[in-house]
Amino acid sequence: MNKETFAHPSVNYKFDEENFAVEDESLSLKYFEQQIIDSQKYWRRFGGRPDFSGKVVLEIGCGHGALSIDAAISGAQQVIGIDLISDRIRFARRIVAERFPNIANKIEFHQLDIDKMTTLDGKVDVIISKDTFEHIMGIDRVLLSIRRLLKEGGLLITGFSPLYYSPFGDHGLHAIGQPIKLPWAHLIIGDARVVTAYNKHHPGVECHSVYELGLNKLKRREFLQAFDQAGFAIVSETVNALQGASKLMPLLRLLNKVPGLEDYTTVNMYVIARKM
Numbered sequence: 001m002n003k004e005t006f007a008h009p010s011v012n013y014k015f016d017e018e019n020f021a022v023e024d025e026s027l028s029l030k031y032f033e034q035q036i037i038d039s040q041k042y043w044r045r046f047g048g049r050p051d052f053s054g055k056v057v058l059e060i061g062c063g064h065g066a067l068s069i070d071a072a073i074s075g076a077q078q079v080i081g082i083d084l085i086s087d088r089i090r091f092a093r094r095i096v097a098e099r100f101p102n103i104a105n106k107i108e109f110h111q112l113d114i115d116k117m118t119t120l121d122g123k124v125d126v127i128i129s130k131d132t133f134e135h136i137m138g139i140d141r142v143l144l145s146i147r148r149l150l151k152e153g154g155l156l157i158t159g160f161s162p163l164y165y166s167p168f169g170d171h172g173l174h175a176i177g178q179p180i181k182l183p184w185a186h187l188i189i190g191d192a193r194v195v196t197a198y199n200k201h202h203p204g205v206e207c208h209s210v211y212e213l214g215l216n217k218l219k220r221r222e223f224l225q226a227f228d229q230a231g232f233a234i235v236s237e238t239v240n241a242l243q244g245a246s247k248l249m250p251l252l253r254l255l256n257k258v259p260g261l262e263d264y265t266t267v268n269m270y271v272i273a274r275k276m
Contacts, residue, residue, distance in 0.1 A: 008222060011138040013211035015084050020214065021202050022087045028064060032095060035066035038244075042067070042130060045159055045241040045270045052076040055125040058149060060114055060142075060158075061132030065092030065107075071128065072103040079107040080120070086111045114145045124149045126157060133160040133223065133269075135214040143230035150275045156232060159241075161268030164210075164217040167252075170194050173213060176201040184264065220266045232273035240267050 023031060043049040053075040059068045062081030065088075072079045083089055092109040100107075127146050136142050146156055162169045167183030174194045175181040186194050191210045198213055199205055207213055218226075220239065227234060240253045249267070256265040 008139070008216070008218060010211050010216040010218070011141070013137045013209065015135075015137060015214060016212065017085055019205055019207050019212055020085060021205070022085065025091075028088075028091050032064040032066055032091070035064060036069070039067055039070040041244040042159060044243045045238060046157065046236070046272060049074060050126060050128075050155070050157060052126065056080075056120075056123060058082070058120065058124045058127045060127060060129040060146070061135070062092060062109060063088050065095060065109060067128060067130050068092070068107060068109070069096065069100055069103070072107045073100075077106065081107070081109045082112045082114060082117070083109070084111065084113065114142055114149070117145070117149060120149050122149070122151055124154060125151055126155050129156075129158040129160070131160050133158055134163055134216060134218070137211060137214075137216055139216065139218060139223070139226045140230060143226055143232070147231050147275050152275065154275045155235070156271075156273045156275070158273075159268065159270035163220065163266050163268070164215055165219060165263045166265065166267040167248075170210070170213075170215060173198045173215075187264075219263050220269060223269060223271075227271070227273050231276050233276050235272040235274050237272075238270040240265070241270050 049070075052071045054077045057068075057071045057076045057079045059071070059079070059081040062068050062083045063085075065081055068079045068081035081092060083092075089109045089111045096104050096107055096109075127150060133139065150156070162171065164170065165187065168181060168186075170186035172181055174186040174189060174197050176197050194210060195207050195213065199207055210217065224234070240249055240256060242249055242253070252265045252267060255261050
């Protein structure tokens with residue numbers, strides 16, 4: 001384990017729920033239903049759904065709750081989903097009560113920062129996270145909290161996309177309200193104009209940095225460095241997974257091997273890491 005301290009500018013920013021645009025009820029429901037379907041594709045990118053039977057599972061960035069529900073249905077003993085956005089936690093609690101009463105006794109959702117979780121220290125078998133790590137500020141700190149919560153030999157299973165320097169790494173924020181999205185446009189126009197586009201489309205929100213938009217700008221090698229320094233061994237990693245991806249992904253996988261292009265062509269990472 002590398003003892004050096006991992007440092008990145010994003011560590012100086014804290015997620016602020018007030019800066020985050022939350023979907024209305026109809027959009028939340030539509031998104032949730034699509035996420036339930038997408039869970040199957042998500043697990044295929046790891047080679048198949050993990051064995052959750054009898055496990056204590058924690059999901060970081062659970063959002064509307066789809067992946068936590070999938071883990072509970074798959075036989076987990078206990079599932080805890082945490083997220084920083086209160087509206088999404090309320091939605092997740094309601095959808096479980098209404099649609100999945102048979103698993104309601106073994107799944108719970110909390111608006112909570114992982115750093116403030118202490119009651120599960122060393123008790124979690126598997127921590128899962130989907131499309132969240134590219135938004136986490138202070139990834140080194142969060143990974144240390146993950147390690148603290150996991151049992152010895154416990155697994156972190158996380159897949160996330162898109163990384164900031166990839167073709168649409170700003171999550172389309174520079175093109176809000178526009179019909180055309182151009183690859184790498186956010187890098188060409190610069191961070192300031194991305195932030196301006198977001199603020200313009202969300203009256204009352206005043207962000208001053210891409211980090212405040214929830215985009216940490218970490219590159220693949222920086223994520224891997226953070227995993228290593230937090231005390232995790234990589235069990236498997238897939239970069240630019242093809243399952244369910246766009247037709248451009250095979251080309252991006254080829255370009256990813258060209259020296260100097262890795263940062264700009266790494267769209268997604270699917271990582272299984274073990275606590276050492």
